[in-house]
Amino acid sequence: xxxxxxxxxxxxxxxxxxxxxxxxxxxxxxxxxxxxxxxxxxxxxxxxxxxxxxxxxxxxxxxxxxxxxxxxxxxxxxxxxxxxxxxxxxxxxxxxxxxxxxxxxxxxxxxxxxxxxxxxxxxxxxxxxxxxxxxxxxxxxxxxxxxxxxxxxxxxxxxxxxxxxxxxxxxxxxxxxxxxxxxxxxxxxxxxxxxxxxxxxxxxxxxxxxxxxxxxxxxxxxxxxxxxxxxxxxxxxxxxxxxxxxxxxxxxxxxxxxxxxxxxxxxxxxxxxxxxxxxxxxxxxxxxxxxxxxxxxxxxxxxxxxxxxxx
Amino acid sequence: xxxxxxxxxxxxxxxxxxxxxxxxxxxxxxxxxxxxxxxxxxxxxxxxxxxxxxxxxxxxxxxxxxxxxxxxxxxxxxxxxxxxxxxxxxxxxxxxxxxxxxxxxxxxxxxxxxxxxxxxxxxxxxxxxxxxxxxxxxxxxxxxxxxxxxxxxxxxxxxxxxxxxxxxxxxxxxxxxxxxxxxxxxxxxxxx
Numbered sequence: 001x002x003x004x005x006x007x008x009x010x011x012x013x014x015x016x017x018x019x020x021x022x023x024x025x026x027x028x029x030x031x032x033x034x035x036x037x038x039x040x041x042x043x044x045x046x047x048x049x050x051x052x053x054x055x056x057x058x059x060x061x062x063x064x065x066x067x068x069x070x071x072x073x074x075x076x077x078x079x080x081x082x083x084x085x086x087x088x089x090x091x092x093x094x095x096x097x098x099x100x101x102x103x104x105x106x107x108x109x110x111x112x113x114x115x116x117x118x119x120x121x122x123x124x125x126x127x128x129x130x131x132x133x134x135x136x137x138x139x140x141x142x143x144x145x146x147x148x149x150x151x152x153x154x155x156x157x158x159x160x161x162x163x164x165x166x167x168x169x170x171x172x173x174x175x176x177x178x179x180x181x182x183x184x185x186x187x188x189x190x191x192x193x194x195x196x197x198x199x200x201x202x203x204x205x206x207x208x209x210x211x212x213x214x215x216x217x218x219x220x221x222x223x224x225x226x227x228x229x230x231x232x233x234x235x236x237x238x239x240x241x242x243x244x245x246x247x248x249x250x251x252x253x254x255x256x257x258x259x260x261x262x263x264x265x266x267x268x269x270x271x272x273x274x275x276x277x278x279x280x281x282x283x284x285x286x287x288x289x290x291x292x293x294x295x296x297x298x299x300x301x302x303x304x305x306x307x308x309x310x311x
Numbered sequence: 312x313x314x315x316x317x318x319x320x321x322x323x324x325x326x327x328x329x330x331x332x333x334x335x336x337x338x339x340x341x342x343x344x345x346x347x348x349x350x351x352x353x354x355x356x357x358x359x360x361x362x363x364x365x366x367x368x369x370x371x372x373x374x375x376x377x378x379x380x381x382x383x384x385x386x387x388x389x390x391x392x393x394x395x396x397x398x399x400x401x402x403x404x405x406x407x408x409x410x411x412x413x414x415x416x417x418x419x420x421x422x423x424x425x426x427x428x429x430x431x432x433x434x435x436x437x438x439x440x441x442x443x444x445x446x447x448x449x450x451x452x453x454x455x456x457x458x459x460x461x462x463x464x465x466x467x468x469x470x471x472x473x474x475x476x477x478x479x480x481x482x483x484x485x486x487x488x489x490x491x492x493x494x495x496x497x498x499x500x501x502x503x
Contacts, residue, residue, distance in 0.1 A: 009488050011460070011488045012460030012461075013460075015442075015461060015491075019347050019442065019461055021438040022438050023343065028342065031342070031346065031365070032342060034362075035338065035365065036334070038370055039334060039370055042370045042373060042374060254475055254479050286479075287482060287486060288449030288486075
C-alpha cells in the first residue's frame, strides 16, 4: 500500500476542487484583514521579544543566600579554633595541641572536634559519648582533625566512635523486611533510631507485595510487551503476561490493542487467547477501527472463527 | 507543499527582523489550506469556532516565530501541528470525545472504481456532498486526508503533525479515501 497511498488519488483532486469551488473570496479577504490585525496587535501587546530572565530573578536569591550561608558555615567549621586564640602557644600547636589555656575554650573545642580524642586530646573523656549518638558529626570531625594536625602521620585520626552506630544501621535494614507486619517495631524504633527503622518498615510491605505487573516492569512496558507478543503470535508469552495481570485491552498511542495487533498480523491462536481473556472486539483505535473491522478487512476465515465472528 | 520550506523560514526570520510584509506573505501562502483544515476538523457542529481558532493559530505562529527550527520540521508541519492542537483544545473545552467516531467502518476495502466521475467537480451541490462526506470521516482520518489532499503535506509530515508512525498515517489516508468512495457512491446511487 505504500507507493499507492503516497500517490495522488482522484478523490484528493475532487476534494481540493470542491474546496476551491466552495471558497468564498470575500470571506477570505475579511478573514485575512482580521487575522493580520490580530497578529499586529499581539505583536504590539507583547512587551518585547521574550527576554531571558536574569538568573537572579528566578528565585536565584534564595540559591545565592543558601550558597553564601553554606560557605560561611563551612569556613567557620574548617577554620581551626586555634587561629582564634593566638596566645595559646602558636608554635606548639601541631606538636602538643592546645594546652588548655582556659577551661571554657577547651570544652568548646572538645565538643566540636571530638575525633582528636584518639590521639591529640587524650585527657578529655567527656566528648566520647556524644560522638556515638551523633553520627553526622563524625566525618566532619575526622577531616578537621586531619587538617588541624598535619604533623601526626602515624595517627591519621581513624574515628573510633562512629562504628557502634554503623553496624546498628546495617543490621536494621535486613531485619526490617523480615517483620513487616509487626507494627510494634515502629514504636520501639521511634525511641531508638527512628529514621532508619521506620523507613525500613514502611518500605517493606510495598516491596513484599508487588503486583505481578510491576515484576515485569512498568504497567506501560508490560502492556507493550503484551502487544508485541500478540503481534508476533507468541501465545506462550501472551498467556504468561495475561496470567501476571497485564490489562488485556491496554492500547498504545495509536489506540491499538493487543487483539488488534494479533488480528493485523493474522495470528488466530493469539487472538483467540486474548478473546478468552476478555479482549474487546469493539474498542477503536485512533483511526476509528476496531478489531472486528480489522478482522473483516483481513478476511481470514480461521481468524474470524478464532474471534467468534464466523460459526 | 509547493512552496519552498527554506523560503518559509526566511519569511519568518524577516518577520522577526521587523519586515511588515513578510508575515502577510506567509499567511497568504497557507491561509486557505490552514483554514479549511481547521474547519473540516471541527465539522459542521463546531464550524462557528473555525475563524477564532484560525486566528489563534496565526497569532501563535507570530508569537513563536523565533522558536521555529526548519531543521526539525517544515513550516507547514509546524503550522498544522499548532492548528491541530488548537482544534483539540477546543474539543477539550467543549468536552467532545475526540477519539470517538459515530460512524461504523463496515467495509473498508472498497474497490477502487478507477476513473471516477468525481475527478471533475462540476456543480456546487456535488462539491458540498464531497465536503460533507469528508466531514463525516472519523476525525484522524479526516485530518490526514485534508492535510494530504488539500494542504499537500507528505505522509511523513502528516505523521509528524499527528505524532504517529508513517504507516499509521498511510493507513488513515487509505481508509479515508475508501470511505469517501463508498459514501459518495452511495450518494450517487441514491440520487439516480
